[in-house]
Amino acid sequence: MKIVQYEDSMQFAEVAEPIIAKNEDVFSLFFGVLQAIKAGKYADPYMAAVMEGEDVLALMQMTPPHPLNLVLVGESRKDEVIDLIVRELRGNSIAVPSVISLKQWAKSFANAWENETGETQKLLMDQGLYRLDEVEETLEMSPGSWKYATDADAPLIEKWFALFEEDTNLDRTSPDIIREKVSAFLEAREVFLWEDEGKVVSMMKKSRPTTNSVTVSLVFTPKEERKKGYARTMVAQGSKELLKEYEFCVLYTDMMNPTSNKIYKEIGYKHIADSIHIGFEK
Incomplete structure (x- = not known):
């Protein structure tokens, strides 16, 4: 059993995508980020696989400062595989600010990392992963209509981006970086806005599209x-529009927020997995 690190995203994709594609909904984050890496949207990504002969036992992906994303292939040798990953990362002085994965895998990695490094694990978000194939047609809608955001909406979206991070206890992004991100969102027509009587009152964003799915x-x-x-x-309404182009939509929710989980279920989203994001403090 050994770890193979990849510098070429296309070579990594040849190994990873056949595995991820079997459960693209559950591994949508990994799959979507990999597409972005292939498109050159991340500098110096970490991509690796745990191999035993021709068999893939695990996949790893990290785009600093974002978390390590971990996928295991089977459960039978979970502890052995995770111990190898931790030793490899430590041996190569690869910093891991946090880990995100299915709950049981992320917790096992966090415990092993904590034992090896002395760093303290901290729960950042307990997440539910949901999938939507069709919108519940009997759902009562609020007044108004949706539109794609334009450059004129940039100041409002930048403000709401910062408030979203505050509400969800995410690390704060600097105003300059927020401005760059929002500009890219708008150029790609990724932001949907709900407008009622001429006032914008809500938003959502399209993220990490693949051939079959979108987040x-x-x-x-x-x-x-x-x-x-x-x-x-x-x-x-935004999801219904996305389903015209994609086979299904996925989204992550904060499991500590029962209101949002209830809302998404009413729309037609179905809970398919539990994910967790764990940070590390020295």
Whole structure:
């Protein structure tokens, strides 16, 4: 059993994609980020596989400062595989700010990393992963209509991006970086807005598209417009539009927020897996 690290994303994709594609909904984050790496959107990504002969036992992917994403192929040798990964990362002085994976894998990695490094693990987000194949047609919609965001909406989206990070306890992004990100979102026509009586009241974003699927993210409604059904309507109508192009949509929810989980289920999203994001502190 050994770890093979890849510098060429296309070579890594040849190894990873046949495995990921079998459960593209569950591994949508890994698959979507890999597509972005192949498109040159990340500098110096870490890509590796645990191999035994021709068999792949695990896949790893990291685009600093984002978390290590870990996929195991089978459970029978989980502890042995994770111990090897931790030793390899440590031996090559590869920093791991955090790990994200299915809950049982991420927890096993975090425990092994904590024991090896002395760093303390910290829960960043307990997540539910949901899949949508069709929108519930009987869902009551809030008044208004959706539109693609344009350059004129940039200041509002930048403000809401920062508030979204605050609400979800994510690390804060600098205003300059937010401005760059929003500009890229708008250029790619990735942001959907819900507008009621001429006022924008909610938003969502299209993320990590693949041939078959797309992720819904950055769902946000300002506090003064909440409890009016705008977020549910925005996600329902935005997802319905995305399903014209993609086979299915996925999204991650905060399992500590029962309201959002209830909303997505009402739309037609089905809970398919539990994921967890764990950070490390020295």
